[in-house]
Amino acid sequence: MSDVLLKVEDLHTYFYTYEGVVKAVDGVSFDIRKGEIFGLVGETGCGKSVTALSIIGLIDEPGRIVSGKIIYKGKNLLELSEEERRKIRGKEISMIFQEPMTALNPVYTIGDQIVELLLLHEEGIANIKRAPKELKEEKKKKAIEMLKLVRMPDPERTIDSYPHELSGGMRQRAMISMMLATKPSLLIADEPTTALDVTVQAQILNILLDMKEKLGISILLITHDLSVIAEVTDRVGVMYAGNIVEIADTYALFDNPRHPYTVGLLQAIPSVTEKKEELKYIRGSVPNLIYPPSGCRFHPRCDYMMPICKKEKPKLVEIEPGHYVACHLFGGE
Amino acid sequence: MLIPVVIGVTLITFTIAYVIPADPARAWAGQKAPPEVVEQIREKYHLNDPLYVQYYYYISGLVRGDWGYSHSEHRPVLDCLMDYFPATFELTIWAMAIAIPVGIYLGVVSAVKRNKIPDHLSRIFALSGVSMPIFWLGLLLILIFYTYLGWFPASGRGITPSHTYTGLYILDSILSLDFQSLASDIWHIILPAVTLSYATLAVMTRMTRSSMLEVLRLDYIKTARAKGLPDKIVIYRHALRNALIPTLTVAGLAFAGLLGGAVLTETIFSWPGMGRYAYHAISTLDFPAIMGVTFLMAVIFVIANLIVDIMYAYLDPRIKLGE
Amino acid sequence: MEETASQNFGSKYESQIKEFKYTLHLIRKSPLTLAGLILLIFIFLVAIFAPYLAIEHPIYIGGQQTWLSDFNQTFQPPSWKHPFGTDDMGHDIYSMVIYGTREALYVGFIVVLVAMLIGVLLGAYSGYIGGWFDEVLMRICDMFFAFPGLILAMAITAALGPGLLHVMYALMIVWWPAYTRIVRGQVLSVKQNQYIEAARAVGVSRFKIIWKHVIPNSLPPILVQATMDLGNVILTAAGLAFLGLGAAAYTADWGIMVSQGRSWMIAGKWWWSTFPGLAIFVTVLAFNLFGDGLRDILDPRLRR
Numbered sequence: 001m002s003d004v005l006l007k008v009e010d011l012h013t014y015f016y017t018y019e020g021v022v023k024a025v026d027g028v029s030f031d032i033r034k035g036e037i038f039g040l041v042g043e044t045g046c047g048k049s050v051t052a053l054s055i056i057g058l059i060d061e062p063g064r065i066v067s068g069k070i071i072y073k074g075k076n077l078l079e080l081s082e083e084e085r086r087k088i089r090g091k092e093i094s095m096i097f098q099e100p101m102t103a104l105n106p107v108y109t110i111g112d113q114i115v116e117l118l119l120l121h122e123e124g125i126a127n128i129k130r131a132p133k134e135l136k137e138e139k140k141k142k143a144i145e146m147l148k149l150v151r152m153p154d155p156e157r158t159i160d161s162y163p164h165e166l167s168g169g170m171r172q173r174a175m176i177s178m179m180l181a182t183k184p185s186l187l188i189a190d191e192p193t194t195a196l197d198v199t200v201q202a203q204i205l206n207i208l209l210d211m212k213e214k215l216g217i218s219i220l221l222i223t224h225d226l227s228v229i230a231e232v233t234d235r236v237g238v239m240y241a242g243n244i245v246e247i248a249d250t251y252a253l254f255d256n257p258r259h260p261y262t263v264g265l266l267q268a269i270p271s272v273t274e275k276k277e278e279l280k281y282i283r284g285s286v287p288n289l290i291y292p293p294s295g296c297r298f299h300p301r302c303d304y305m306m307p308i309c310k311k312e313k314p315k316l317v318e319i320e321p322g323h324y325v326a327c328h329l330f331g332g333e
Numbered sequence: 334m335l336i337p338v339v340i341g342v343t344l345i346t347f348t349i350a351y352v353i354p355a356d357p358a359r360a361w362a363g364q365k366a367p368p369e370v371v372e373q374i375r376e377k378y379h380l381n382d383p384l385y386v387q388y389y390y391y392i393s394g395l396v397r398g399d400w401g402y403s404h405s406e407h408r409p410v411l412d413c414l415m416d417y418f419p420a421t422f423e424l425t426i427w428a429m430a431i432a433i434p435v436g437i438y439l440g441v442v443s444a445v446k447r448n449k450i451p452d453h454l455s456r457i458f459a460l461s462g463v464s465m466p467i468f469w470l471g472l473l474l475i476l477i478f479y480t481y482l483g484w485f486p487a488s489g490r491g492i493t494p495s496h497t498y499t500g501l502y503i504l505d506s507i508l509s510l511d512f513q514s515l516a517s518d519i520w521h522i523i524l525p526a527v528t529l530s531y532a533t534l535a536v537m538t539r540m541t542r543s544s545m546l547e548v549l550r551l552d553y554i555k556t557a558r559a560k561g562l563p564d565k566i567v568i569y570r571h572a573l574r575n576a577l578i579p580t581l582t583v584a585g586l587a588f589a590g591l592l593g594g595a596v597l598t599e600t601i602f603s604w605p606g607m608g609r610y611a612y613h614a615i616s617t618l619d620f621p622a623i624m625g626v627t628f629l630m631a632v633i634f635v636i637a638n639l640i641v642d643i644m645y646a647y648l649d650p651r652i653k654l655g656e
Numbered sequence: 657m658e659e660t661a662s663q664n665f666g667s668k669y670e671s672q673i674k675e676f677k678y679t680l681h682l683i684r685k686s687p688l689t690l691a692g693l694i695l696l697i698f699i700f701l702v703a704i705f706a707p708y709l710a711i712e713h714p715i716y717i718g719g720q721q722t723w724l725s726d727f728n729q730t731f732q733p734p735s736w737k738h739p740f741g742t743d744d745m746g747h748d749i750y751s752m753v754i755y756g757t758r759e760a761l762y763v764g765f766i767v768v769l770v771a772m773l774i775g776v777l778l779g780a781y782s783g784y785i786g787g788w789f790d791e792v793l794m795r796i797c798d799m800f801f802a803f804p805g806l807i808l809a810m811a812i813t814a815a816l817g818p819g820l821l822h823v824m825y826a827l828m829i830v831w832w833p834a835y836t837r838i839v840r841g842q843v844l845s846v847k848q849n850q851y852i853e854a855a856r857a858v859g860v861s862r863f864k865i866i867w868k869h870v871i872p873n874s875l876p877p878i879l880v881q882a883t884m885d886l887g888n889v890i891l892t893a894a895g896l897a898f899l900g901l902g903a904a905a906y907t908a909d910w911g912i913m914v915s916q917g918r919s920w921m922i923a924g925k926w927w928w929s930t931f932p933g934l935a936i937f938v939t940v941l942a943f944n945l946f947g948d949g950l951r952d953i954l955d956p957r958l959r960r
Contacts, residue, residue, distance in 0.1 A: 018681065058558055090561030097559075102552040107574050107650055117560045126566050162650045179559070341799035346811070353815040360815065456688060460948060464941035466891060468898045469914055469933030472921045476930075480922055487922060539948075593806030597895055601918070615814060615900055627811040631803045 005218050006055070006186055007031040011068035013047075013054045020290040024050040024063070026242035029316065032186065037212055037219040039233035039250070041226060041265075043286055047242040048222045052188045055220070056095050057085045072186075091121040094179035098191035100171035104163040111159035114143035114178045121182045146177040149214070150207050169200035173207065180211055187211070188220045193228060205232050226269055230254060235322075238262050241287050241297040244316065248323040258325045260302050296328065304329055335639060342631045347391050350624045351384070360620045363404040395628070401621030405614055410625035413610060418629070419500025420490060421599065421606030425591050426501075427526040432533035432591075433584060437577070439534075440541020444549060444576075445568060455538060462535025467594045471528040471601035478524060485524045488603035491517035525602040529594050533587045540583040544576040551575075578649050585641035592630045682953045689949025695942035703757040710751035711738075714908060721907045723747045731920075734927055741927035743917065745906060749928060753935050755908035760939055763820070763893050764886040767827045772882055774828075775835020780866050780874075782836070783843030790840070797833035805830050806895055813901040820903045823896050827889055838881055842874030880951045887943030894936045910936045 013025040025047045032038045040048045053059050055070055057077065070077040072093070077085060097103040105113060112128065118139040119125040128136070140159065147155035150173045163171055172192060179187060189208065193201040209232050212219055221233055229236055229250065236253050238246040238261065246259040257263045264282040284301035287293050293300050299309040308328050316326040354360040358375040375381060379390050394400070400410040443455040479487035492514040494505040503522065506515035548554065549572055557571040599608035607626050614622035646652045683689050702709060714721045726746035734741045740749035782790040800808070812826035813819075846852065846869065855865050896902050897911025905912055910932040917928025 018678065056559055058555060086561050086563065088561070089559060095559040097552050097555060099552050103556045105553040105557065105571055105575070107648070116562070120560065120562060126563050127570070164651050175556075338798070338802055341795070342802050345799050345803065345808075349811050349815045353812065453688070456948075460688075460941060460944050461937075464887060464891070464937055464944050466894050466898075466911075466914070466933055466936045466940075468895065468918075469929065469936065472914070472918060472929050472933065476921055476924075476926050480924055480926075589804035590806075592804040593895070596806065596810070597898065600899070611810065612899055615810070615818075618814075620814060623811055623814045627803070627807050630807045634804055635802050 003033045004031045005034045005073065006220075007069070007071040008051070008055065009069040009071065011051065011054060011070065012066040013050050013059060014064060014066050016062040016064065022289045023242050023292060024289055025054060026289075026292070028068075028239070028242070028244050030237045030244055030247055032218050032220055033235075034185075034218055035212065035216050036234040037208070037221055037232055039229040039236040040220065040222045040239060041229050041236060042224065042239035044224060045286055045289070046239045047289075048224075048239050049190055051239070052095065052190050052220065052222055056089055056093055056188060057082075058089075058095075087121075090117055090179070090184070091182050092184050093186045093188065094182070094184040095188040095190065096172070096175050096179050096192055099195050100168050100175055101163075101195065103175055104171055106163055109160050109162055110147075110166070110174045110178075111140055111143055114146065114159075114174075114181055115139040117178060118142060118181055143177075143181065146181045147174070149180075150174075150177040150211075152177065167200075168196050169203060172196060172200075172204050176204075176207060176211070180215060180217070183215060184217060186218045186220065188222070190222045191224070192221070194223070194225070201228075202231075208232060226265060238265070241292055242289055243297060243313075243326065245298065245327065246323075246325050247316070252320070252323055256323075258319065258323070258330060259298075259327050260304050260329070261298050264301075296326075335635065338635050339632060342628065342635065343392060343395065344388075346624055346628045346631070347388050349627070350620070351380075351387055351391065354620075361401060363620070364618050366404070400625045400628070403614070403619055403622040403625070405617040405619035405622060410621050413622065414607060414625055414629055417605060417607045417610045420502075420604060421595050421608060423501045423503065424522065424525055424529060424599070424604060424606060425588075425595055427522055428529035428533065428591055428594075429588075431526060431530040432537055432587070435530075436534040436537025437541045437573070437580065439538040440580075441545055441568060441573060443538065443542040444545030447546065452542075456542075459535040459538040459542075462531045463539070465531060467528060467532060468597040468601050470531060471525070471598055474524050474528055475601070486521050487524070489521060490605060491519075491521035494518070525598050525604055528601070529591060529598045532594055533591050536583060536587045536590065537580065540580045541573075541576060544579045545572060547579075548572045548576045574648070578645065581641055581644060581648065585638045588637040589634050592634060596626075679953055683949070686949050686953070688945050689953070692942050692945025692947075692949060695938065696946055699757060699761070699939055699942055702754060703761050706754045706758055710748075710754045712748045712751040714755060720904070723752065723906060723908070731925055733925075740931040741925075743906075743913075743928050744920075747906065749913070749931055752908040752913060753910070753931050756910045756913070756932060756935060757939070759820075759903070759909055760890045760893075760936070763824055763827075764890045764943075767824055767831060767889045767893075768882050768885050770828045771831035771885075772835050772878065774832040775837075776839050776871065776878070778832075779836040779839025780843050780870055783840035784847065784862065784866055784870065793836065794840070797837055800830070800833040803830075806892055809892060809896060810899065810901065813896055818901045820909070823893055823902045826896070827892060830892075831885065831889065834885075835878065835881070838878060839874055842877060843870050846870050846873045876954045880947055880954060883943055883947035883950060887940035887947070890943075891936065891940045 008031065009029050011025055011028045012023070015022040015024055028047070028051055030038070040051065042048050050059070050063070054065055055077070059065060065078060068078070072088070077088070080088075104110070108116075115136055116128045119128055119131050119135070122139075123131070123135065125131045144155045144159055147158060152158050152170065152173050158166065158170070158174070163174075166174065176192075192208070193204050196204060205228065208219060208221070211217060221228070223229060233250045236248060236250050237244045238253070238259065240261050246253065246257070246262045253262065254266065257266050261282070268281050282301055287297060287300070295311050296302070296309045296314050299305045302309065306328055312328070314326045314328045316324045317330065318324050319330050350361070351357050358371045358378070358380050359366075361378070362371045362374045378394075379386055398411050400414070402408075403410045403413050406413050439455045439459065443452045443459075446452045475487045478485045490502055494502055494509050494514040495511045496509040497505050498508055499505055502518040503515065506512070506518055554567060554572055557567045562571070595606065596608035596611050598604065599606045600612040603609065607629065611623055611626040613619070614626070683693070707713065712723065714723050716722065723745075726742075729738070729742050729746035730744050732738050732742040732746075738748050738750060740753060742748055778793060782793045809823070809826040809830045812829055813822050816822035816825060843866075852865060852869055855869060893902060894911035894914070897909050898915040900915065903909035903912050905916055913932035914929045914936070917925070917932075921929050
């Protein structure tokens with residue numbers, strides 16, 4: 001298993017709020033291999049974003065990583081000091097966010113924001129104002145190269161633009177080029193296309209695929225959109241209420257979903273080829289994560305509920321090579 | 334931009350001076366003035382004519398530099414204001430120089446350490462500042478630092494520099510290389526400037542805190558942190574630069590408090606500026622002087638806000654001047 | 657039947673009750689807000705029970721407040737007999753400070769209430785109908801905003817002639833535009849809401865819409881503003897009194913007391929100015945502490 005880049009083991013991230021302890025991530029394990037796009041899919045509030053923020057180390061008060069391991073290239077990130085983690089952030093593990101409109105600082109040019117990152121990780125200069133002019137020029141050239149790589153139109157001009165002068169899709173490109181400028185090994189993309197128009201979405205996804213090929217990076221792609229998953233990911237983890245319920249190769253998951261929740265999700269996608277009488281949906285709603293259901297968290301909404309589901313939390317078991325499911329329907333054998 | 338606002342200002346000062354008093358001529362002439370003088374003023378300012386005619390003469394008077402006659406000083410109001418303006422200007426500039434950096438710094442600390450001890454302390458400090466009667470603070474400082482400790486003088490501007498170019502004593506002392514007066518002038522300005530700055534400092538702290546809290550939640554702060562930038566850079570370069578934009582508006586508004594506070598501070602510290610002039614004018618019922626100070630302070634305030642607008646465009650690339 | 661009714665009530669207002677409980681929790685969690693509240697209660701109690709708390713009492717001659725002088729007791733430093741000392745006429749400063757609470761609160765409440773009333777009426781009307789009326793009114797407000805508040809109040813009081821009543825008129829004139837603008841802004845944002853459109857569509861009268869929908873919805877920010885302004889008005893009134901524009905000398909007015917004691921401060925007779933000044937500070941601070949906390953608590957963006 002030397003091709004594993006990042007391994008998340010039994011991660012628990014809780015939020016200590018007025019209403020109680022929100023168990024946003026409650027025992028999540030998965031791994032990301034070198035050079036693959038791993039998708040994490042689930043409904044809003046299932047803990048996918050919190051998982052991502054835990055990996056990059058940006059969990060804020062009142063949240064806290066309670067237990068678990070995040071092993072990156074053999075090191076447990078959770079045992080590192082804040083200073084050591086900071087040096088990994090942006091250099092080895094980068095992250096892009098959902099809203100390209102607000103994720104770039106409005107008062108600095110695109111170029112400044114990319115150059116800042118390059119100076120920080122390549123030269124160890126945190127304050128861009130302290131950098132010598134020639135060095136800044138050099139980094140700026142590199143930044144233009146990066147913009148070209150993400151097929152930014154007119155990169156020489158864009159580099160001196162402010163974010164508000166660009167469209168949403170261009171901003172997301174700028175964002176990707178910035179976060180990949182240091183050639184990290186892992187890019188976390190949190191709903192990178194959700195806020196964009198459908199046509200632009202496809203472009204951005206293509207760029208991500210392209211980057212994976214050209215730079216050999218791994219990508220953790222977080223989305224609630226199964227069509228995005230189907231388009232670009234190599235493997236998928238399905239999350240439900242703070243747990244991972246199924247992990248499989250993308251093809252296997254769509255072809256042969258095993259967990260009732262995954263089955264429900266897939267059936268809920270409208271299809272053009274098949275005429276359905278009515279759209280299927282999963283009854284009930286996302287559970288409260290302060291008082292999650294006992295046993296399997298999906299049991300109140302599950303059509304195949306058995307007595308054991310209420311009592312015992314199912315473990316993630318490998319039912320076929322590379323296909324893991326956490327469900328009592330498959331646990332027995 | 335400037336002209337319509339100043340016209341608005343004159344409409345209000347005109348109303349206060351010509352419409353509100355029961356007998357404007359008497360008010361303008363002074364309570365002790367003989368009837369002939371009152372009659373003279375009534376003639377001169379056409380006080381028996383309709384209001385719009387009076388307004389016309391009022392405006393043309395302002396434009397020509399005839400701001401009325403200050404009977405407490407036995408000379409034209411504008412002459413007095415010219416004499417007193419530099420002292421007030423110097424005092425407010427120094428108060429600003431203390432209030433803005435310290436206020437912003439405390440606001441940042443407060444926001445970053447939200448709901449922790451430093452935040453509580455700086456909030457109490459700031460709330461005290463906006464609640465403190467400025468004249469009382471001045472008196473307490475005099476009691477402590479002059480009466481008991483004897484560290485600072487309690488009144489006046491200090492030694493007049495050997496040459497006065499601008500009327501700003503500290504600047505003039507430096508320009509004329511008069512270090513004796515420089516020391517004395519700095520010595521004299523410390524207590525009044527600190528007194529005057531406190532309220533503005535408090536306002537700046539509160540505004541910086543709330544706009545920092547707003548900004549710190551935004552996505553680009555997450556981005557900056559995801560880049561691996563140290564907290565200091567995230568806070569000062571990425572958050573503060575954006576948080577300053579709304580804070581600046583308040584700095585402009587706070588300047589109003591500074592001008593009002595100057596009247597009280599100058600009175601306490603016998604600082605020979607427009608504020609103390611206004612105070613004397615009140616006690617001698619020198620109405621033209623009060624109106625002169627009011628008009629000039631409003632104009633200064635309007636100009637201060639214009640400067641804020643210009644700085645706005647500098648700080649925020651999304652705003653282009655003239656749009 | 658009854659049980660279901662009460663259950664309905666419970667479930668209907670469940671979210672409101674929860675919110676209210678959460679608000680109480682926030683007040684408890686915020687020590688500064690709580691301190692402000694306790695101080696305010698204390699100040700109101702002092703104002704109400706002033707005749708029982710004071711040692712000396714004013715008499716009124718022709719409606720003019722007068723304190724009896726005692727020339728054997730001039731410039732007494734604080735003691736058990738005179739907790740805050742006495743002034744140059746032998747008046748008990750403690751008693752005058754106590755009675756001064758009444759005056760300060762009176763000035764604050766009257767000025768803010770009148771300014772608020774004018775602001776709510778003009779702002780709601782102007783924001784709702786818009787057009788030239790709105791345009792003219794806003795330009796008038798802008799004119800007022802071009803002046804530093806204290807300076808404008810000073811000029812108006814000087815024009816009216818010194819006196820407490822005139823100070824109050826001046827403060828009302830200075831303060832109404834702020835409320836007009838807040839209310840107008842609120843009305844404009846509430847007006848966008850769909851339920852207002854719906855009410856208009858079904859033919860509810862303009863007055864009724866303003867009264868029933870627009871005003872209640874703009875209330876929270878106005879109340880926060882009013883709480884803080886109570887402090888600001890008291891502070892500005894004290895400043896005007898200090899300049900000699902307010903109440904007469906030797907009356908239970910904090911501003912004039914500080915002003916009268918001022919020249920004695922340098923000579924070391926600190927109590928005359930210090931205690932009334934402290935009273936102003938504590939009162940204004942209490943309103944600001946509470947108002948500030950209230951704003952944070954009512955602000956939906958900062959709630960969680």
